[in-house]
Amino acid sequence: MKAEMATGQVMSICAPMISILPHRPMIVAAVEQRGRRTFRRTLHVRSCSGTSHVAPLRRSGNYHPSLWTDKSVQSLTSTSTLQKEEERERINVLKEQTRKLIREKQQVAEQLQLIDHLQQLGLGAEGRSACHIAALQAPENEWLLYLFERFRDEKGNFEARCENQIRGLLSLYEASYLEKEGETLLKEAMDFATKQLKGFLEEGSVPETGGLREQVAHALQLPLNWRLERVQHRWFIEACRGDDTINPPFLLEFAKLDFNLVQDMYKSELRELSRWWSGLGLVEKLPFFRDRLLENYLWTLGFTYEPESWRCRMIQAKSICLIALIDDIYDVYGALDELQPFTDAVYRWDLTAMDKLPEYMKLSFFALFNMVHEEGYRVMKETGLDVVPGLKREWRDQCKAFFEEAKWFHHGQTPKLNEYLENAWVSIGGPNILFNAYCMSKDLTGEALKFYPNYHEITRSSNILFRLYDDMGTFTDEIERGDVAKSIQCYMHEKGVSEEVARAKIRELMRKYWRELNASLSWDSPLEEYFMNIQVNIPRTAQFFYDHEGDGYGKAYGETKSQIILLLFEPIQI
Numbered sequence: 001m002k003a004e005m006a007t008g009q010v011m012s013i014c015a016p017m018i019s020i021l022p023h024r025p026m027i028v029a030a031v032e033q034r035g036r037r038t039f040r041r042t043l044h045v046r047s048c049s050g051t052s053h054v055a056p057l058r059r060s061g062n063y064h065p066s067l068w069t070d071k072s073v074q075s076l077t078s079t080s081t082l083q084k085e086e087e088r089e090r091i092n093v094l095k096e097q098t099r100k101l102i103r104e105k106q107q108v109a110e111q112l113q114l115i116d117h118l119q120q121l122g123l124g125a126e127g128r129s130a131c132h133i134a135a136l137q138a139p140e141n142e143w144l145l146y147l148f149e150r151f152r153d154e155k156g157n158f159e160a161r162c163e164n165q166i167r168g169l170l171s172l173y174e175a176s177y178l179e180k181e182g183e184t185l186l187k188e189a190m191d192f193a194t195k196q197l198k199g200f201l202e203e204g205s206v207p208e209t210g211g212l213r214e215q216v217a218h219a220l221q222l223p224l225n226w227r228l229e230r231v232q233h234r235w236f237i238e239a240c241r242g243d244d245t246i247n248p249p250f251l252l253e254f255a256k257l258d259f260n261l262v263q264d265m266y267k268s269e270l271r272e273l274s275r276w277w278s279g280l281g282l283v284e285k286l287p288f289f290r291d292r293l294l295e296n297y298l299w300t301l302g303f304t305y306e307p308e309s310w311r312c313r314m315i316q317a318k319s320i321c322l323i324a325l326i327d328d329i330y331d332v333y334g335a336l337d338e339l340q341p342f343t344d345a346v347y348r349w350d351l352t353a354m355d356k357l358p359e360y361m362k363l364s365f366f367a368l369f370n371m372v373h374e375e376g377y378r379v380m381k382e383t384g385l386d387v388v389p390g391l392k393r394e395w396r397d398q399c400k401a402f403f404e405e406a407k408w409f410h411h412g413q414t415p416k417l418n419e420y421l422e423n424a425w426v427s428i429g430g431p432n433i434l435f436n437a438y439c440m441s442k443d444l445t446g447e448a449l450k451f452y453p454n455y456h457e458i459t460r461s462s463n464i465l466f467r468l469y470d471d472m473g474t475f476t477d478e479i480e481r482g483d484v485a486k487s488i489q490c491y492m493h494e495k496g497v498s499e500e501v502a503r504a505k506i507r508e509l510m511r512k513y514w515r516e517l518n519a520s521l522s523w524d525s526p527l528e529e530y531f532m533n534i535q536v537n538i539p540r541t542a543q544f545f546y547d548h549e550g551d552g553y554g555k556a557y558g559e560t561k562s563q564i565i566l567l568l569f570e571p572i573q574i
Contacts, residue, residue, distance in 0.1 A: 056335030058288070061328060061481060063554055066283070066291040067561060073274040073294070076569065078264040087257050094254035098126050101248070108146045112171060117246055120224070121255035122233030124306060147172045148189065158192035166206055169193050170219055177223040180519040181512075194220070210245045226514075228544040229537065230305045233259065234566055253574070260571040262307055269310060270297055270568065273317050280367055282325065286360050289328035294564050295545075295556045296320040301567065302541025303437065303534045312440035312534075315375050319436050322368050323398070323429045329364060330402035331483060336410040339403055346399045349392050368395065379439055385449055387439040394432040401427035409484040414493040421464060421487065428470060430463030430538055431456070437534045443527040455531070461516035465539035468510050472503065473546025477554065514539075 079087070098118075105111050118126045150168050153159045176190035197216055200206050206213040218239075224232065237255050239245075246252045274293060277283075283291045300316040330339055342361050345353035351369060354362045372395065376388035404423050408415060415423075425431075438444070438452055471486040478486065485493065491502040521536060523529040545552040545560065552560040 056338065058335075059332050059482060060288060061290070061332045061554070063290045064556075066293065067556060068294045068564075070274045070278040073270050076267045076271065078267050079260065079571075084261065084264070087261055091254065091257050091261065094250055094257070095126070097250055098123070098254060099129065101251075102126070102129055112146075113167075116171065116174075117251060120232060120236040121240075121246070121251060122230070122237070122259055122305075123251070123255055147175055148185070151189075151192065158188060166197070166200060166212060166216065169196055169200075170216060173197060173219060174224050177225040177514075178518050179515055181515045183515075209243070211239050211243050212245075214239055215245075222543075222547075225518075225536075226540060226543055228302045228540050230301055230567055231544060231563055233305075234572070237572060256572045256574050260574075262305070263568065263571055265307055265310065266297075266301065266568050269313060270294065273297060273314065276318065277321060282363060282367060285363055286325065288333045289325045290554060292324060292553065292556060293317070293321060294568070295553055295560060296324070298560070298564055298567070299541055299545070302544065303433070303537045304530075308442070309440075309530075312437050315436050315440055316433060318371055318375070319432065320429070322364075322371060323432065325364055326368070326399065327402065327427075327429075329361065330399075330406045331409075332481075334361070334406070336406060339406050343399050343403045347396050349396075375439075379444075383444060385444060385446055387449065390435055390439070390449070390452065394435045397426055398429060398432050405484045414485040415490055416494045417487060417490045420485070420490045421467070424467045424471075424487070425460055425463040428463060428467040430466045431459065433538065434459050434462075434531070434535065438527075438531055441527050441530050443525065443530070445527075448527055458520050459535055461513040461520065462535045462538050465510060465513045465517065466542045468506055468513070469539060469542035469546045472506060474551045474554065477551050 102114065105114050118124075147168065150165065151158050151172060170193075172189055173193035176186045176193060179186035179190065197206075197220060201213070201216055201220070206216050208214075218235070233255075237252065237259065240252055277293050282289075297313065297317045299320055300313040303316060304312050329342070334342070338358055338361060341353070341356045342365065345357060345361075345365055346368075349369070351366070354365055357365065372388060372391045376386065376391060379385060379387045401423050405427055407413075434455075435452065438455075439449075468487060471488060475486060475488050479489075487506055488499060488502045491497065491505050492499060495502075497505075517536060517539070521532050523532050544563075548559045549555070552558065
């Protein structure tokens with residue numbers, strides 16, 4: 001058969017062959033034309049009996065299997081108990097020295113540099129303490145004013161200064177990415193600092209000493225506000241090794257010991273999660289979906305890396321495993337007449353509804369049902385609060401959004417960009433993830449649980465960014481295998497423009513939603529601070545997975561694999 005034949009021709013030729021070989025799946029390569037792009041997809045054609053009856057046509061994402069086995073996860077080595085105790089004692093000493101240092105810093109410049117170093121080293125608790133003390137001495141707008149005034153003339157215009165102010169320029173550059181809608185001063189600061197830093201870098205006037213040249217190049221590649229925090233922590237610790245960037249030096253020792261101690265905790269969490277995932281047996285029964293346990297755990301690490309957030313990471317990793325499975329059912333494997341009863345079953349949340357489902361859907365729904373009730377039970381046992389109704393609501397909304405996209409695909413429809421985004425900010429899984437995180441907060445109360453729906457619109461910008469990063473990274477692969485039209489295709493179809501123009505439009509939208517997200521990051525309680533931090537960490541983590549090498553989740557080698565090794569497996573040399 002020729003690959004160039006249309007899908008209908010392939011099916012008509014294959015039908016007699018299927019009746020002869022009823023139990024052997026056939027893999028057929030088909031090429032389709034959509035708009036201006038041609039893509040190839042793999043079809044799995046199966047027969048249910050020895051007659052000419054043909055089962056639903058199955059597509060395949062051709063995803064590679066997991067790079068990590070349960071055996072390899074269980075064999076991860078941790079620091080000995082004795083060594084851990086010695087390291088904890090040393091950390092306590094260094095922690096006290098750091099607190100003393102924070103109290104001693106009085107000048108704004110010294111405070112800003114200390115806060116910056118603590119945060120980039122991954123010493124979050126100490127960084128927050130320094131921020132609190134600094135805020136008592138000078139409000140945030142005074143810090144910004146201090147930065148601005150160093151680079152503005154008497155008329156208020158930004159002007160170039162001497163090269164020895166490069167560190168100040170770098171701070172101004174990073175601060176400018178906290179801009180909100182309508183803040184023209186920060187936009188001016190961003191343009192000015194970017195131009196000046198690029199100029200100094202290109203002319204070779206940024207000194208190598210103290211790792212400054214490397215830090216400037218790193219920042220221009222991507223600002224701190226858009227980076228996955230834990231990846232940045234490891235990079236900064238390694239970048240500061242062997243120079244005088246961090247002063248006093250004990251801060252670097254503190255960061256290394258703390259990083260390794262927390263990494264041991266991650267390994268313990270991974271071993272437990274791997275036992276759970278292997279025990280479900282879904283990978284063996286349902287080989288069509290993305291088996292990505294460690295990558296899913298890396299997502300959760302991006303959301304909240306702090307040791308005290310272990311419960312959040314555990315439930316999030318489990319949820320994302322099932323989000324990936326059910327997403328692949330709707331996007332790739334499921335037939336439309338199977339997806340309707342599956343969506344109904346999730347809406348009814350009734351195990352008896354499984355009777356109408358094919359076997360692979362029964363397993364998927366049962367796994368989802370059990371996970372929601374098991375985690376709901378844990379929360380009730382620990383807090384007395386019933387979060388199951390909220391968890392069911394989020395899964396219903398997610399499957400409804402999945403089903404809407406499936407109908408678009410199967411009916412050959414391409415929605416307008418705004419219509420697509422109204423559905424896609426839910427289908428990406430962000431609202432589900434955020435509610436899970438909210439439920440896992442140690443500060444959750446009954447009143448806070450009732451208040452949660454009020455956050456729905458506030459979280460929209462975070463979830464749209466999540467979706468747009470995903471679309472930008474997976475566009476090429478999804479076009480090739482055949483998938484529902486995503487934001488780039490929607491804009492191309494709606495406006496009749498090229499892919500290049502559509503990508504530029506999506507990047508423009510992403511900057512807009514970053515400004516909206518920055519504006520929403522305020523809080524009045526520990527619960528809100530925890531929740532808002534996760535909200536901003538979702539697009540940061542999406543940026544990591546989809547902005548390096550395309551689809552760093554579906555194709556989880558390259559940078560994704562490297563960072564799993566660095567963050568989860570290999571300790572930092574002291």
